[in-house]
Amino acid sequence: GNGYSAEWEEEAERRGLPNLKSTPDTLSCITSPETVAFYGKYHVLNEAELHARYVSKAEQYAKLLNIEANTMVYMARHLYLPALSDYSGDLATSVATKAEIGIEATVEKGLVRTITEGMAQIDEAARALEAANASARTVEDPQARCDVYRDEVLPAMDALRAPVDAMEQICGADYWPVPTYNKMLFWV
Numbered sequence: 001g002n003g004y005s006a007e008w009e010e011e012a013e014r015r016g017l018p019n020l021k022s023t024p025d026t027l028s029c030i031t032s033p034e035t036v037a038f039y040g041k042y043h044v045l046n047e048a049e050l051h052a053r054y055v056s057k058a059e060q061y062a063k064l065l066n067i068e069a070n071t072m073v074y075m076a077r078h079l080y081l082p083a084l085s086d087y088s089g090d091l092a093t094s095v096a097t098k099a100e101i102g103i104e105a106t107v108e109k110g111l112v113r114t115i116t117e118g119m120a121q122i123d124e125a126a127r128a129l130e131a132a133n134a135s136a137r138t139v140e141d142p143q144a145r146c147d148v149y150r151d152e153v154l155p156a157m158d159a160l161r162a163p164v165d166a167m168e169q170i171c172g173a174d175y176w177p178v179p180t181y182n183k184m185l186f187w188v
Contacts, residue, residue, distance in 0.1 A: 023061050024146035030054040058142035065149045069133040072160055076126040079177040080164050081119055087175040088115040114170060121163035129156040 002008060012019050020026045029035060031047070031054045039045040045053070091112045095105040132152045139145040168180055 022150050023057075024143065024150045027054060027058055027061070027143060027146060030057065055142050058146050062136070062142070062145045062149055065153055066133060066137060069129055069153055069157060072157055073126045073130050073133075075178075076122050076160060076164060080167065081122060083175045083177045084115050084119050084122075084167055084171055087171050088112050088119070091115070111170065115167065118163050118167040118170070122160065122167065125156070125160035125163060129153070129160050132156040 009019055020029070031050050036047045036050055039050060040047070088111070091108045095108045095112065098105040136145060136148040136153050139148050168176060173180070
């Protein structure tokens with residue numbers, strides 16, 4: 001069946017199976033007494049080796065999310081914001097040009113306002129993600145660091161993605177710096 005469905009969660013609970021939903025939730029299982037005893041019984045890995053794997057996996061998780069967060073901030077500042085600025089600037093020029101000849105550019109004015117608001121949201125979310133990521137990097141304990149990435153950095157990443165995705169729907173195709181979902185799904 002579908003291991004992600006609500007029905008499976010109920011069934012797993014009925015069977016007494018754990019329902020660990022994120023990497024940080026699963027990491028502590030590597031060094032649980034049951035795991036240490038199991039691996040020790042068959043002479044596969046000892047407690048120190050399991051602990052080393054735990055630390056390695058925790059560091060890998062944290063480093064990967066650090067890279068992803070830094071990449072998101074970079075893309076927001078160096079790709080999306082400049083593209084949106086160029087597009088809204090050209091629209092604003094169009095509004096001014098039309099005003100000179102007495103034409104009301106209602107649609108363009110609305111787009112400029114919407115894009116400007118979206119740019120502010122992207123900038124604010126990028127700053128928040130950068131701060132959350134910097135804070136996570138200062139945490140020494142591997143499990144605590146992973147928990148901070150799960151609980152603070154991942155939501156900040158989602159918060160940045162939302163306004164970028166919204167602006168992708170508005171920005172002119174010639175201005176958008178990366179392939180759009182539409183192009184990737186239907187025009188490849």
